[in-house]
Amino acid sequence: MPEGFAAEKRFADREEKEQLMQLVGFTIGKEQFGVDILMVQEIIRSAPITSVPNSPDFIEGVINLRGNIIPVIELRKRLNLYRKESDTKDAWILILDIGGRVTGFIVDSVTKVLKIMESTIEPPPDVIMAGLANRYIKGVCDIGGSLLILLDFNRILMADELQQLGSIKGE
Amino acid sequence: MIDTSMLPDFIVEAAEHLEEMENSLLKLEEGHGKENKEVLDELFRSMHTIKGAAQFVGIDRVAGLSHKLENLLDLIRKGTQSLSPAVTDLLIESKDRINLLVEELERNQVEDSEVDDLLARIKNLVEGGVPESPVIAPAPPPYEEPRKGSLAEENMAEEYDEELYSIFLQQLKENIPFLYAQTVELSISVDKQDVLYRCSDSIKSLKSSANYMGYEKLAKHYTDWQREISNAVDQLSAGKMPNLGFMQDYIDEIIRSFPQAMDGYSQEDAGQAATKKPKSDSAALDYIFSSDGPQHEDEEKDAAQANDLDLALDSIFSDEDEEDGPIAVTLSGSVDDDEDEENDKDEKENVRSVTTSSAPTTPAPPERKPLSLEYELSEDEHDQELVSIFLKKLQTDIRFLREQETALPAASDKKELLERCREAVAGLSSSANYMEYHSLAAFCREWQQALREAANGSNVDATGALHRFTEALIQVYPQAVVDAEAGKQTLAPQPKPVVAEAVSSVEFDNAEDTVISLLSKPTGEKVAAPVPPPSRSVPPDEVRHRPEPPSAEIKEDDSELFARLSSALDMSMSPRSDASEYQMDNVIEKIMDKTESEPEEEQPEELAVVSVPEATEPTAAPEKEQPAPLAAIMPEPVALKKADAPLPIVEEEKAVIEEPAEFSDEEDADASKKSAVKKSAPRSSIRVDADKIDYLMNQVGELVVSRAYFAQLVNEMRGLQLLLQERAKLTKSELKPLQEFAFRLSEAGVHLGRVSNELQEGVMKIRMLPIDQLFKRYPRLVRDLTHRTDKDIRLITKGEETELDKMVIESISDPLIHIIRNAVDHGIETITDRKRANKPSQGTLMLEAYHESDHIVVEITDDGRGIDPKRIRAKALEKGLFDKEELDRMSEEDIIRIIMEPGFSTAEKATETSGRGVGMDVVRKNVERLNGMIEISSKVGQGTRMRIKIPLTMAIIQALMVRVGKEKFTIPLTSVEETLRIFRHEISQIEGVDVIYIRDTTMPIFQLGRIYSIDRSQEEEDKMFVVVVSTGTQEVGLVVDELLGQEEVVIKPLADYLRSGSGFGGATILGDGGISLILDIPELVKIAGEEQADKQAQRNMSFKRRRKRGTEEEQPQAVIH
CATH class of the missing domain: 1.10.287 (Helix Hairpins)
Known part of the structure; x- marks a missing residue:
């Protein structure tokens, strides 16, 4: 009997967890973005980035993360957001594990870990958000008056491959 | 159906065997005549293993096909089937199909390809090839028997699976005579209810087998029967006397449909059995056993002259000869989930019903003879796994039983303890059944009976009963005692965990399970498979012995008697001489004597018999349908093994058992597999992810x-x-x-x-890994290419033991195929052409591998017509790859290298006129990807040699570190030819390309900084370093700012989108934690070349515009960064 109870409780816990989603919030310019905390491997402050010549321009370069060489993507350029401000020194690098492909993304700042109910996430609106093509948006969510954009990093990586292919053909 | 957890193991194993088979098949095709016996044996073994594994995992098509092939191979081996080219073709094709199936399994876990066509072809071949040899024909005897009776109409000979059918038949043969005997007994028995229950159980198992076979009518028949029985039981319990005539009717119906079920059990005998009550038991059992396997002519002959006992013994021996012994059995039942003891109690009823059904011992005959138990372990290497699992179980059980035995006198609830023991024995019995150790199974049944009696209080000396049986068992299976001894000491003080363990291994013995596992057991080879593993089962039941109130001396004598009996049986199995028969009779007489009076002395000579070598068996074999190569297959005499120290496998198992943890099926299988591998292969290896x-x-x-x-x-x-x-x-x-x-x-x-x-x-x-892995794939390739052509090519491989990185091996596999294909297709001439050219008619293709400092060199040399530079030249000109001037400047070698240019090959392939070129650009690319190089030398009319030079490994390389601006780059040393220091004025331009003069030729140079748009404004422009790199086809200079030195670097992968089109092959981490990109020289040269081609194109338009364009071109690149 106690076992059954425990199982029930576990089940309930899981259900609760499913509903509650933890996000890492970050900003680029004035926009607030979020990414599922489970995807975030770590967050580092500016590491020495080695640039890779002849690579797509949104690729900032590669970093050495404890012996692994990880590409770093300038998310602002990748998403074609506003012009880059002058200072990049304070940039943060979000290291995300996207389906086994560990990639770094440069963002302006990392705000905090947010807990939101999954049910509050709405599908991306048809109108373009913050000058951002909505194929990269997984959903949006209202957090205390401001809007948080959940990015679909799978798309972001996938599409960049396509772009890369395109650029080769272009050459 | 397919056990996916086992699939990866199967795939790996099957792939290995298939590879082996390919070699053997090719050898087979080459060698004409009889001397390929060994090859055939090898083939057969591989096929057998694949079949076993496939059945084990539940891969039906592979199992089916390999089974047929196995049969076919056996026929060939026996010389019944001639080894015509058609047969070898079929074999090779079938092997390929299995290969395909395995690949499909690897990809999507299902078997897609059909095998029916091949099955049909094999069948045709076998039937056409051996029209009248029922003795060897793989078809089971029932195949030929006419069928009548309404139930039989479902049997469609073409449709059914031989193996399943033989299992089904086996079931039938075991159960029907039993039921028959029970029916007879029913009329006279007092406890009719009990008899009916037993019958019901028996029918239940029959029903399952009928269901399994899809015989609906038969299943319905059984269902009806069961219903009748339960009705009868109800009536009985209500105190009424039901009409039990229906039993006979049902049995008759089945016998009409399946006459073979009653083989060896004539109506006359049945009548006899009926009249001879209450002895009918043992008689019925005799029939069960005599009908156990396919009927044998010897049997009748013997039956005529021998007394009852001899008849039974002989019949079993003859059975044995036909039986294949342990077979690959699904492990589902043999090792089981552990459940609590409480559950066991619930299952006791089940267990009992099973055991009673399989051991019809009530009412017990008044006089019983001692038990016989024979050493039945098979040494057939294919079944090592099963054997070791069985041994493990044996050890566990014996340890448990011994432990119980010690605990018994002090135990408060003796009955429960005995019941537990009985369950353990029941489990052992099932294992024995799996392994087809009939003697052991019967022994176990007897044992259970004794234990039951002891538990019921009918036998007072329970300890004695236990002890006697245990000792007898240990006597015959000495492997079990080693561990039991250890177990006894360590485990006796704390019986609890042991109980759990033993119980866990026992409790699958529930009727349903047993039936299912029996059904899923692939026993096809029983009839068809040709390797006769020396399973040494021996008749037990006719020398049935009721446990007597034993004394200490009797215990001793019993075990000795067992030893003697078993050795005598052993002996009698081998040469079927009068002497042995006499000896056996002698012993049996002794045993019988002993039951009445205590034996006075032992017979020492019997002990020597224990080691009668296996080798004598083949002499008796022919008449018993045993193929000769038996001795080759199991070189070590079993009897000797038995007398010697325990098998190595046992030690392995012991280690496993000593761990208290429960093992899952898989682990068991793994453990035993390992031990088997260890035993069979002298060099020990492990398979690591x-x-x-x-x-x-x-x-x-x-x-x-x-x-x-x-x-x-x-x-x-x-x-x-x-x-x-x-x-x-x-x-x-x-x-x-x-x-x-x-x-x-x-x-x-x-x-x-x-x-x-x-x-x-x-x-x-x-x-x-040795490059042999690679080389051994090619004989088949050459064979396929020359098959049905008028080319005769001998493939020679040298330096197979040369080792190189696994990854490298994989990557050069395809290039080598290309090269070999070219050599065979275009290089080596046809026999007539060769004769005309005064060459030996057989062409030679040589594959050679050897080390050269840090590199491996693979050479492919043929003695064909060679590459004609003139033709290459003409072709290149025609294709517009090069203009005439360029070609004029080229050396002969350079011209030959043109075949590796992209664009050259396709034309060559289309016309297929001469020379090489099929995919040579691909070859070059692959080799270059490995930082390797390829060289070609050829002499017209004499042959061609391709030389592939590749680094040993791809993970760590020697590299030259250079600096350009602030960036550090890494150039693989394999590509570096030399480094130069030049001054700006040494550079001149030819057609817009920077070149330098070096050793009287010009060499293009590229500014690395310009290619990668690196800011190097601070660098002095006057003096510079040039790294001369070679792509194999050409040498170019790369201008860098500084040479930092040579280093050993670890290649780290780069994300693919960073690699493609960038000229970087990877990256490495520097000593200070920084990153340096590793240049992919061929790719880089290509990029640089394209850039130049662009420039050249501009130049052709107009000088002015080119200038303008050139500056523009550099502009956007700068912006990117």
Whole structure:
């Protein structure tokens, strides 16, 4: 009997967890973005980035993360957001594990870990958000008056491959 | 259906065997005549193993096909089927199909390809090839028997699976005579209910088998029968006397449909049995056993002259000869989930019903003879796994039983304890059944009976009963005792866990399960498979013995008697001589005597019989349908093994058993597999996940990096020292501690370096595999290419033992195929052409591998017509790859290299006129990807030699570090030819390309900084370094700002979108933690070349516009960065 109870409780816990989603919030310019905390491997402050010549321009370069060489993507350029401000020194690098492909993304700042109910996430609106093509948006969510954009990093990586292919053909 | 957890293992194993088979098949095709016996044996074994594994995992098509092939091979082996080219073709094709199936399994876990066509062909071949040899024909005897009776109409000979059918038949043969006997008994028995229950159980198992076979009518028949029985039971319990005539009706109906079920059991006998009540039991059992296997002519002959006992014994021996012994059995039932003891109690009823159904011992005959138990372990290597699992079980059970035996006198609830023992024995019995150790199974049944009696209080001396049986068992299976001995000591004080363990291994013995597992047991080979594993089962039941109130002496004597009996049986099995028969009779007489009076003395000569070597068996074989190569298959006589120390496998198992943890099926299988491997292969090897090695390699790479870091620290330390000396004006004595420390630090660095070097080497060696792996694929390729052509080519391989990185092996596999195909298709001439050219008619293709410093060289040499540079030239001109002037400037070698140009090959392929070129550009690309190089030398009319030079490994390379602007790049040393220092004025331009003159030729140079748009404004422009790199086809110079030195670097992968089109093959981590990109020279040269081609195109338009365009071209690139 106690076992059954425990199982029930576990089940309930899981259900609760499913509903509650933890996000890492970050900003680029004035926009607030979020990414599922489970995807975030770590967050580092500016590491020495080695640039890779002849690579797509949104690729900032590669970093050495404890012996692994990880590409770093300038998310602002990748998403074609506003012009880059002058200072990049304070940039943060979000290291995300996207389906086994560990990639770094440069963002302006990392705000905090947010807990939101999954049910509050709405599908991306048809109108373009913050000058951002909505194929990269997984959903949006209202957090205390401001809007948080959940990015679909799978798309972001996938599409960049396509772009890369395109650029080769272009050459 | 398919057990996916086992699938990966199967795939690996099957692939290995298939590879082996391919070799054998090719050998078979080559060698005409009889001397390929060994090859056939090898083939057969591989096929057998694949079949067993496939059945084990539940891969039906592979299992089916391999089974047929196995049969076919056996026929060939026996000489019944001639080895015509058609047969070898079929074999090869079938092997390919299995290969395909295995590949499909690997990809999507299902078998897609059909095998029916091949099955049909094999069938045709076999039937056409051996029209009248029922003795050897793989079809089971029932095949030929006419069927009548309404139930039989479902049997469609073409449709059913032979193996399943034989299992089904086996069931039938075991159960029907039993039911028959029970029916007879029913009329006279007092406890009719009990008899009916037993019958019901028996019918239940029959029903399952009918269901399994899809015989609906038969299943319904059984259902009806069961219903009748339960009705009868109800009536009985209500105190009424039901009409039991229906039993006979149902049985008759089945016998009408399946006459073979009653083989060896004539109506006359049945009547006899009926009249001879209450002895009918043993009689019925005799029939059960005599009908156990396919009928044999010997049997009748013997039956005529021998007494009852002899008849039974003989019949079993003859059975044995036909039986295949242990077969690959699904493990589902043999090792089981552990459940609590409480559950066991619930299952006791089940267990009992099973055991009663299989051991019809009530009412017990008044006089019983001692038990016989024979050593039945098979040494057939294919079934090692099963044997070891069985042995493990045996050990566990014996340990448990012995332990119980000690606990018995003190136990409060003797009955429960005995019940537990009985369950253990029941479990053992089922295992024995799986393994087809009939004697042991019967022994176990007897044992259970004794235990039941003891538990019921009918036999007072329970301990004695237990002890006697255990000792008898140990006597015959000495392997079990080793462990039992140890187990007894360690485990006796704390019986609880042991109970759990033993119980866990027992409780699958529930009727349903047993039936299912029996059904799923692939027993097809029983009839059809030709390897007769020496399963030594021996008739037990006719020498049935009721446990007598034993005394200490009797215990002793019993075990001795067992030994003697078993040895006598052993003996009698081998040469069927009068002497042995006499001897056996002798022993049996003795045993019988003993039951009445205590034996006075032993017969010492019997002990010698134990070691009658197996080799004598084949002499008796022919008449018993035993193929001759038996001795070759199991070189070690079983009897000797038995007398000797326990098998190695037992020791292995012992280690496993000593761990208290319960094992899952898989683990068991694994453990036994390992032990089997260990035993069969002298060189021990383990199979490791490649990822693990890669991980290790990665870590070693890290170590190499830290070593470099260490070296850098030492350098910095020296710098610090100098700084202190200069700035702080420290004296030498003040600096001394620092100096000493720096020295020690560098010492430590050196040590670290040494260790990491060795570690690196070691790990790298793990990844090394002999190139044989690769080479042995090609004989088949050559065979296929020359098949049905008028070319005769001998493939020679040399240096197969040369080892190289597994990854490298995989990557050069395809290039080699291309080259070999070219050599065979285009290089080597047809026989007529060769004769005309005064060459030996057989062409030679040689594959050779050897080391050359850090490299492996693979040479492919043929003695064909060679490559004609003139034709290449003409072709290149025609295709517009080069203009005439360029071609004129080229050396002959360069011209030959043109075949590796992209664009050249396709034309060549289309016309298929001469020379090579099929996919040679692909070959070059692949080789270059490995940082390797390819050279071609050819002489017209004499042959061609391709030389592929590749680095040993791809993970760690020697590299030259260079600096361009602020960036550091790494150039693989394999590509570096030399480094030069030049002045700006040495560079001149030819057609817009920067070139330098070196050794009387011009060499194009590229500015690395310009290709990669690197800001190098601070560099002095006048003097520069040029790294001359070679792509194999051409040499170019790369202009860099500084040469940093040679280093060993670990290649780290780059994300694919960074690699493609960038000219970088990877990256490496520098000593200071920075990153340096590794240049992919061929790719880089290509990029640079394209850029130049662009420029040239502009130039052709107009000089002015070119200039303009050129500046523009550089502009956007700068913007990107």
